[in-house]
Amino acid sequence: MTLLMPNINVHNWRAEFNRLDGAYAPATMRSYYADVEAFESWCYAHSENPFPAEVETVCRFLEDQGKDLTPSTVRRRLYAIRKVHRLLRLPDPTHDEDINLAMRRVKRAKPVRPKQAKGLTxxxxxxxxxxxxxxxxxxxxxxxxxxxxxxxxxxxxxxxxxxxxxxxxxxxxxxxxxxxxxxxxxxxxxxxxxxxxxxxxxxxxxxxxxxxxxxxxxxxxxxxxxxxxxxxxxxxxxxxxxxxxxxxxxxxxxxxxxxxxxxxxxxxxxxxxxxxxxxxxxxxxxxxxxxxxxxxxxxxxxxx
Known part of the structure; x- marks a missing residue:
């Protein structure tokens, strides 16, 4: 199987992320960066183009991630994919109804009750x-x-x-x-x-x-x-x-x-x-x- 290469320079999104400096908390920036890298790596491993991504590609990624990650983490990765497409001024695939259905499948497959910290009374x-x-x-x-x-x-x-x-x-x-x-x-x-x-x-x-x-x-x-x-x-x-x-x-x-x-x-x-x-x-x-x-x-x- 021939590995597809991205439609844009793979380094572009990293450079564009500099535009977020000061607009988001450092922890949010680190999470976004790691999430986009995870998506990019997954796409290359599955011979998919990450940028711009097809709706079907994002759906498959989300459902695959949902096998090991919590729904909240998968949703954060979806937000990161959305953000990077907007930064690169590419068509945003994340608002398609199929994306919502993919997230619903992730949630139903792994219902997770938020872990509660013990109260320091x-x-x-x-x-x-x-x-x-x-x-x-x-x-x-x-x-x-x-x-x-x-x-x-x-x-x-x-x-x-x-x-x-x-x-x-x-x-x-x-x-x-x-x-x-x-x-x-x-x-x-x-x-x-x-x-x-x-x-x-x-x-x-x-x-x-x-x-x-x-x-x-x-x-x-x-x-x-x-x-x-x-x-x-x-x-x-x-x-x-x-x-x-x-x-x-x-x-x-x-x-x-x-x-x-x-x-x-x-x-x-x-x-x-x-x-x-x-x-x-x-x-x-x-x-x-x-x-x-x-x-x-x-x-x-x-x-x-």
């Missing part, structure tokens, strides 16, 4: 904070865990905070501006407030870190703060390590994730009598469907 938070050692890392982690819980932040929001986003209040608490999130790409932001306890933990960390480092949370090397932002992976690792130190079994440690602070705080708010609308405002949720999944376990406990 206030009781868990207390154990996590108490487990942190009296080191520069422990100083940072105590402040980060407490702030992330009270602000219901995504881990990307937490590591994006800078000194200028923190403002003292007369009562000793702090006002925090969360500037950007995955549902607020243009940085309109939302305002949140801390407790006195969290404010004290954060001030101790900031006094150690100093004002020369603009990032609120930063890496530490040889007990010294480093002037760059913290990775989201570090937040996840801090949570899992604290769970291990606090004595949780292996299955619970595996269930904790970078979203656990947000999940646990939302569950606590529900148990304390706050309604869904109030919790959505506090956490910056735009979709009630996502929040409902977070609250399922809490609702079970409320009505027992």
């Amino acid at each position: 206030h009781d868990h938070l207390t154990r996590f904070i108490e487990s942190e050692p009296n080191t520069p890392w422990g100083l940072r982690n105590r402040a980060m865990l407490s702030l992330g819980y009270e602000l219901l932040t995504r881990r990307s929001e937490l590591v994006a905070l800078k000194n200028d986003d923190i403002e003292d209040r007369p009562d000793g608490t702090l006002r925090v501006l969360i500037r950007r999130s995955k549902v607020d790409q243009f940085g309109a932001g939302r305002i949140a407030f801390t407790s006195l306890t969290t404010a004290r933990l954060l001030r101790r960390w900031m006094a150690f870190k100093g004002t020369d480092i603009e990032w609120l949370f930063c890496p530490i090397y040889q007990s010294q703060p480093i002037n760059r932002d913290l990775s989201t992976t570090t937040v996840k690792r801090v949570i899992k390590t604290a769970a291990q130190r606090a004595g949780f079994d292996a299955s619970d440690v595996a269930a904790f994730s970078g979203h656990s602070m947000r999940v646990g705080a939302a569950q606590d708010l529900l148990k304390n009598g706050f309604d869904t609308a109030a919790i959505m405002r506090a956490g910056g949720w735009k979709s009630v469907n996502v929040l409902v999944r977070y609250l399922e376990h809490a609702e079970h406990n409320v009505w027992e």
Whole structure:
């Protein structure tokens, strides 16, 4: 079988992706890039032209990917194929009805219930904070865990905070501006407030870190703060390590994730009598469907 070659220069789409810089989050850019590369490789292996792609080619790709990947990942790859065709100003094959049917087959073949992170509720938070050692890392982690819980932040929001986003209040608490999130790409932001306890933990960390480092949370090397932002992976690792130190079994440690602070705080708010609308405002949720999944376990406990 003769391998078909693409109708355009294979390097064009990579160059065109530079146009997306600044318009999308870095993580989104990485995902798009990897997804288009996966499509391109699949097409060459199956003697298909990737650019421009035929509707039938995209359908076959989606259904083939659905054998091993979750429907959400397959849909993301569809979006990447759509984006690259538009960047290259090629006919877009992704809006054809056959594409919708292919995605429906992917979903029906592998129904997947979204995996829920274990909630880092206030009781868990207390154990996590108490487990942190009296080191520069422990100083940072105590402040980060407490702030992330009270602000219901995504881990990307937490590591994006800078000194200028923190403002003292007369009562000793702090006002925090969360500037950007995955549902607020243009940085309109939302305002949140801390407790006195969290404010004290954060001030101790900031006094150690100093004002020369603009990032609120930063890496530490040889007990010294480093002037760059913290990775989201570090937040996840801090949570899992604290769970291990606090004595949780292996299955619970595996269930904790970078979203656990947000999940646990939302569950606590529900148990304390706050309604869904109030919790959505506090956490910056735009979709009630996502929040409902977070609250399922809490609702079970409320009505027992």
